[in-house]
Amino acid sequence: MWTNRLGSNFASNSMVIGLNQNLQDMYSSLAKLSSGSRINSAADDPAGLVISKQLQSQIGALSQEIDNISDLINKYEYASSSLVGLDSSLSELRSLAVGAANEGFNSEAAQQAYHQAADSLVRSYNRQITDAAYNGRTLFDGSEGSVATVDELTGVDLSSAEAAAASLEVIDAAASELSGATVELGATQRNELEARRTSLQVTQQNLTAAESSITDTDYAKEIANYMASMIRSQASTAMMVHSRIARETVFSFFNFYAPSSPVCEIGWLL
Numbered sequence: 001m002w003t004n005r006l007g008s009n010f011a012s013n014s015m016v017i018g019l020n021q022n023l024q025d026m027y028s029s030l031a032k033l034s035s036g037s038r039i040n041s042a043a044d045d046p047a048g049l050v051i052s053k054q055l056q057s058q059i060g061a062l063s064q065e066i067d068n069i070s071d072l073i074n075k076y077e078y079a080s081s082s083l084v085g086l087d088s089s090l091s092e093l094r095s096l097a098v099g100a101a102n103e104g105f106n107s108e109a110a111q112q113a114y115h116q117a118a119d120s121l122v123r124s125y126n127r128q129i130t131d132a133a134y135n136g137r138t139l140f141d142g143s144e145g146s147v148a149t150v151d152e153l154t155g156v157d158l159s160s161a162e163a164a165a166a167s168l169e170v171i172d173a174a175a176s177e178l179s180g181a182t183v184e185l186g187a188t189q190r191n192e193l194e195a196r197r198t199s200l201q202v203t204q205q206n207l208t209a210a211e212s213s214i215t216d217t218d219y220a221k222e223i224a225n226y227m228a229s230m231i232r233s234q235a236s237t238a239m240m241v242h243s244r245i246a247r248e249t250v251f252s253f254f255n256f257y258a259p260s261s262p263v264c265e266i267g268w269l270l
Contacts, residue, residue, distance in 0.1 A: 039052060048214050052215050055211040055214070058207055059207050062203060073189060073193050073197070074134075075135070075139075076147060078139075079134065083185070086129065087178050090175050090178065093125070098168070100118070106161070111160065114164070125152075126153055147185060148184060151174070153170070
């Protein structure tokens with residue numbers, strides 16, 4: 001039972017404690033509403049904070065792994081586009097070989113023109129293979145970091161119809177090699193890299209949702225808590241004012257009926 005004694009005012013002290021607690025709860029709810037985070041300090045939820053930090057660490061590691069795979073996919077896409085350019089060069093070279101293999105129709109000058117054009121295309125084709133690189137690493141020489149092995153083109157000779165006919169087999173073999181490399185690149189990119197990235201993205205999304213459920217503010221709940229704390233604070237303040245008025249009324253009574261009473265003298269000091 002609360003009492004209001006001259007030596008100590010338990011009722012007022014209790015109201016002050018309650019007011020401070022209500023204000024603390026109100027400010028805590030306000031911090032959660034303004035930040036969007038339910039855990040703004042370890043005091044809010046120690047266990048939840050630890051779990052949240054662990055989940056954030058896992059999410060960060062997954063993000064980096066996803067970025068690494070994305071970079072590797074970009075490398076494979078660049079290599080695939082390079083193979084398309086090589087295939088275009090082979091198609092043009094094959095057209096020259098078919099024209100040069102037309103025995104008894106081409107003049108010597110025409111045959112020589114076919115031969116020179118073919119030599120230029122072969123040099124361009126081989127240069128594309130040796131120069132193809134991504135982030136400083138070659139793509140088609142079979143070394144570490146490369147994505148496929150594509151041999152340079154040799155043995156193409158269009159100086160005569162007979163040599164051109166034999167060169168067609170060399171060109172077709174190179175085209176077959178390119179087709180195999182293209183299929184291998186596409187299968188690796190789709191079935192390994194992109195599938196792995198999708199799996200990691202799903203895991204990351206699930207972990208993010210789990211971390212969010214721990215740390216995100218429940219706005220409906222927190223607004224209700226804020227309003228309740230504010231109302232309690234206002235009520236506590238009103239009660240403290242009311243207590244002060246009631247105490248002054250008591251001392252006024254003694255002052256009226258017994259102005260020389262020691263109680264009144266003490267009352268003026270309180």
